[in-house]
Amino acid sequence: MKPRLFYILFLLLPALAQAQETAHVYGKVTGTDQAPIFPANIAIPGTSYGTVTDENGNFELEVPAGEDIVIVFSFIGYRQIRVSRKLSANQRIEINQILEQTSLNLDEVTVMEQYDRTTTITRIDIKTLDMLPNVSGNIESILATLPGVSSQNELSSQYSVRGGNYDENLVYVNDIEIHRPFLIRSSQQEGMSFVNPDLVSSIEFSAGGFESSYGDKMSSVLDINYRRPYEFGGSASLSLLGGSLHLEGASKNRKFTHISGLRYRTTKYLLATLETKGEYNPDFLDFQTLLLYRLNPKWELSFLGNIAFNRFHFVPETRSTDFGTYRNPLNLVIYYEGQEKDKFDAYTGALTLQYRPTDNMTLKLISSAFASDEQENYDILGEYLINELDNRIGSETYGDSILNIGVGAMQDHGRSDLNAFVYTLSHLGTNSSGNNTLKWGAMWRHERIFDRISEWEVIDSTGYFVPYDGEEIILFDATKSKNQLFSNRMNAFIQNTYMIEKDSVRYFLNAGIRGSYWDMNREFFISPRATLSIEPNWKSDVVFRIAAGYYYQPPFYKELRYPDGSLNKSVKAQRSIHFVIGGDLVFSAWDRPFKFTTEIYYKKLDNLIPYKLDNVRIEYAAENIAKGYAVGLDMKIFGEFVPGAASWISFSLMKTEEDIIGDYYFDDEGYTIRPGYYPRPTDQRVMVGIYFRDYFPGNPDYKVHLNLIYGTGLPFSPPGIERYDLIFRMPAYKRVDIGFSKVLKREYSTLKEGNPFRRFKSIWISAEIFNLLDVKNTVSYRWIKTVSSQSGVPGAFAVPNYLTGRRFNLKLTANF
Incomplete structure (x- = not known):
């Protein structure tokens, strides 16, 4: 002193x-x-x-x-x-x-390391998104390269974390919890995610062990903040997949600021690579705005609004898919009639009043509303043939059909619509005093859901309907229901972060507790959570962390719905108890900065609701009848593998299983079999993600960005059966996207008079190759049924549904 x-x-x-x-x-x-x-x-x-x-x-x-x-x-x-x-x-x-953060390459690692290393939160540099080769255009695509995160569908913004499913992830934008559509069955229908990358100022993500201030989900939290501009500016981009425009500005006294973004995206160009040929017309449009007015030095009012219009129109024509094995190669051909027309519209509005009575205290009152208008309408008739292919090398008919082993027809019908309304009123408070930071909050939420489902499928194989009883037509699968759900939720939390230094060792303790209540099932639960971090006074720059806590997830709507469409309103919250031990080490190699992070975790799961996953659709059992666990190891190394360009490599090992309590079945000899633990649908044992950046030596205006993802195969099971333990494995997911960009004008550079780019702040053009290796990745299976078959050939065939193939894209981006 x-x-x-x-x-x-x-x-x-x-x-x-x-x-x-x-x-x-x-x-x-x-x-x-x-x-x-x-x-x-x-x-x-x-x-x-x-x-x-x-x-x-x-x-x-x-x-x-x-x-x-x-x-x-x-x-x-x-x-x-x-x-x-x-x-x-x-x-x-x-x-x-x-x-505002600089865009100089050499500063990127420094900026990244300014986040609080004493929590389980990771801060992601927003500049990595500018030139990321990205099929979906969603900010969530970068998460797939992080340890513990799995996303095996380039068309979707959904992801699973450490064995959880898509519904177990929290997403916040400016303290507002974001909701997703309910009815989406396929990633082809899915539009853009809520988050607009052009408006983002910070991205924080936790794969587990997060603090009490975040809500009641079992897996992860993604916390986004939008930018507060201080002068006029904007950006525009245009590519073969759509375009975007954003504008921002501030008044002269900076009391009023605004930032708005408009996005349009179409995946028609990508869907043309799918094996089902036809007329695809996906159109996705959204507009967002953040308006902020500082009433005086202590009071501030802001409004966040979003309107999203998502349309999907599909007229299928034909499909030809080769599948089977080398010894038994097969081919499926389908001729279609009919069409599908879907609508997924969403509206979000939030008003935030912020008061700062002192420099150390912030109080917020937030009111928000979400509305969703969703419709699915399809009538599709398919007439199919299953043929055996000639696998004799050197044969004149090699690869041709030599034997028909199945003929049939199928018709899919759907008329479903859902309207959801969610109204929320919440309070958040923060007070800093010396080495203490106290946070608290309370929330009330009212939900109104109106749902009508009418879906059925008919299969006709060689004149016989499947299932076949010889007397009447029986639908292979049918769901018909009409539901209404009105409910209220309340929760509150308080937490404190405290730092103490003793003998040159710094200790950080974050401890808090949440309480939640839902009037539908009259369930109340308490969630204690804590994180302890230690920063020893060693020569090496290292931090150790340990986190533990209770994470309850009360059902929202999909968890309540049985496969037949009826509701079970007595379903209780699922529970996950997290134990996380980890740390990070900042070091130098080749005179450049690096950071190595690792975490070992175990999650004890109980009160689970078993589910089946088909593409991006989750079908729940609607009963708390299972227990389970998830255990794994996450590692990541981040730094300048190339001088001045930050990249990272992540590696994860994970195993997650569940056991339906008291389940059993009889084998062919009549013996009782108790399956015990079996892999959950998200049981991906090995995951590797690489995000790599490079530039041409001597000319950094020419850049290369590579995004690589590998994940071992996920489990799947046949539809229409009650057993959850009967599983198979998909092939491994392997994908490489690469982008080449040329900076036409750097920020702060001065161009000659007459140069068309002179008035832009920065501008660059990118050439991207999606799915560089043209790997056929499987997203789900189409199950084809036959009544009778040739000797040794089963009457059910799992035909893979593949994701998109190789595609080339051009993109022009300008900031002004």
């Missing part, structure tokens, strides 16, 4: 010696994500006037009066801001400055 006090007095002596009149400037320095920047530098160049911000981003600076001055705000990894002022004697003014 004494040397620090002496240093401050030493800095002030020249100012005192000047004996001139002075004024004062005070305020707060934050990033575009509204997080305080510490310690930011505030100084007047060429003088001794200067200071730094405290841990809350606040500062106060004495400045000379009666003359023009330039105040410089700066911090490593952020763009420097210069503000000109002329103050009168004893005048006191407030300047709240927002600093």
